[in-house]
Amino acid sequence: MIISVASGKGGTGKTTVATSLALAIGNSAQLMDCDVEAPNAHLFLKPVLEPEESVFMPVPVVDEDKCTMCGLCAEICQFNAIITIADTVMTFPELCHGCGGCQAVCPAGAIGEGKRTIGIIEQGRCNDLEFVHGRLRIGEAMAPPLIRQIRSRIKPEKTAIIDAPPGTSCPVIAAVQNTDFVVLVTEPTPFGLNDLQLAVETIKILEIPCGVIINRSDIGDDRVADYAAAENLPVLMEIPYERGIAEAYSRGEPLVESFPQWRQRFATLYEKICQLATGREQ
Amino acid sequence: MKIAVSATGNTLDSDLDARFGRAACFILVDPDNLSFEVVENTQNLNAAQGAGIQAAKTVADQGVDAVLTGNCGPKAYAVLEQAKIPVITGLSGSVKEAVEQYKKGGLSAAAGPNVNGHWM
Numbered sequence: 001m002i003i004s005v006a007s008g009k010g011g012t013g014k015t016t017v018a019t020s021l022a023l024a025i026g027n028s029a030q031l032m033d034c035d036v037e038a039p040n041a042h043l044f045l046k047p048v049l050e051p052e053e054s055v056f057m058p059v060p061v062v063d064e065d066k067c068t069m070c071g072l073c074a075e076i077c078q079f080n081a082i083i084t085i086a087d088t089v090m091t092f093p094e095l096c097h098g099c100g101g102c103q104a105v106c107p108a109g110a111i112g113e114g115k116r117t118i119g120i121i122e123q124g125r126c127n128d129l130e131f132v133h134g135r136l137r138i139g140e141a142m143a144p145p146l147i148r149q150i151r152s153r154i155k156p157e158k159t160a161i162i163d164a165p166p167g168t169s170c171p172v173i174a175a176v177q178n179t180d181f182v183v184l185v186t187e188p189t190p191f192g193l194n195d196l197q198l199a200v201e202t203i204k205i206l207e208i209p210c211g212v213i214i215n216r217s218d219i220g221d222d223r224v225a226d227y228a229a230a231e232n233l234p235v236l237m238e239i240p241y242e243r244g245i246a247e248a249y250s251r252g253e254p255l256v257e258s259f260p261q262w263r264q265r266f267a268t269l270y271e272k273i274c275q276l277a278t279g280r281e282q
Numbered sequence: 283m284k285i286a287v288s289a290t291g292n293t294l295d296s297d298l299d300a301r302f303g304r305a306a307c308f309i310l311v312d313p314d315n316l317s318f319e320v321v322e323n324t325q326n327l328n329a330a331q332g333a334g335i336q337a338a339k340t341v342a343d344q345g346v347d348a349v350l351t352g353n354c355g356p357k358a359y360a361v362l363e364q365a366k367i368p369v370i371t372g373l374s375g376s377v378k379e380a381v382e383q384y385k386k387g388g389l390s391a392a393a394g395p396n397v398n399g400h401w402m
Binding site: 074079080081083085086088090092095 | 329330331332333335336338339342357360361364365366
């Protein structure tokens with residue numbers, strides 16, 4: 001089973017929820033931090049990491065001797081990453097999405113495959129918990145291929161918890177699509193509500209069952225709860241706005257480790273998610 | 283001779299568009315008699331990325347001898363350089379004024395892009 005933890009708004013508590021959920025599940029869990037632009041789950045889990053591995057994207061390499069300047073490669077490229085100009089072919093690897101279209105349409109067989117580094121993956125362990133995260137190269141725009149690489153390390157026999165990036169754009173889709181359940185973390189503020197609505201609309205299109213966790217639940221107003229009720233979205237957990245929780249967070253301590261009563265709550269949360277995702281208890 | 287001016291509208295009195303890649307259109311002017319034609323740039327205006335690259339290809343395919351604009355980024359510059367088309371940056375005012383300045387001489391081609399790209 002794969003559970004993704006996402007949110008429309010950043011800073012609502014995805015990592016707090018993802019790390020505590022993974023720790024509550026224990027040795028059958030894998031934590032996949034897919035927030036590759038700002039991974040931070042390792043700050044809480046403090047895993048022992050193996051040496052980092054580079055992740056590459058395929059990019060076109062043109063053999064000018066074979067090229068007939070027909071321009072089909074430039075025509076098919078929707079990203080302006082390859083053009084024919086003044087008797088030569090220019091490529092812009094940083095714009096390439098690695099689809100291989102140029103290579104497929106080249107009638108002269110002039111396009112081969114090179115690679116460029118988009119980021120790194122590190123994996124390791126936090127006691128019994130398996131941990132994987134990725135870090136996008138600074139300035140790199142292509143998060144989804146790196147996220148897919150992280151996800152390729154999910155083991156089917158494990159329960160994978162994906163800590164997704166915030167928002168509703170391509171990296172979020174790459175992190176949550178084809179997961180079994182999405183936990184949407186929000187807060188009872190106007191921004192929290194607005195961005196929750198965007199996230200819910202996104203998840204509806206992906207047709208994944210989802211539920212809501214309201215963090216800092218005793219601030220703001222009831223509009224998030226009212227919205228969830230109107231949308232028939234289960235509120236799976238409420239985490240209050242407490243100084244002690246904030247202090248533990250600032251020290252890099254997972255919620256379930258600083259406050260043992262939360263371990264049972266996250267174990268119950270996991271049971272609820274299993275029921276909602278599969279319609280039966282596990 | 284034909285020079286391309288990035289423009290916000292389709293006449294010689296239109297303002298020069300400071301943006302090259304995402305200019306509304308290009309006015310291709312013969313500086314000797316001020317006859318001109320307009321090339322739309324709508325497609326690049328809305329491109330997710332690579333607008334400068336395509337804009338440079340658009341004007342290069344028109345066989346222009348120079349480009350007059352406000353700002354030119356690294357990718358557009360690289361394409362224009364490959365096509366051996368000098369680009370003059372830092373211009374403003376109307377298309378006509380830019381062309382007249384060019385005719386008077388004294389404008390020198392940019393030695394490189396004068397602004398950063400939108401991607402690193």
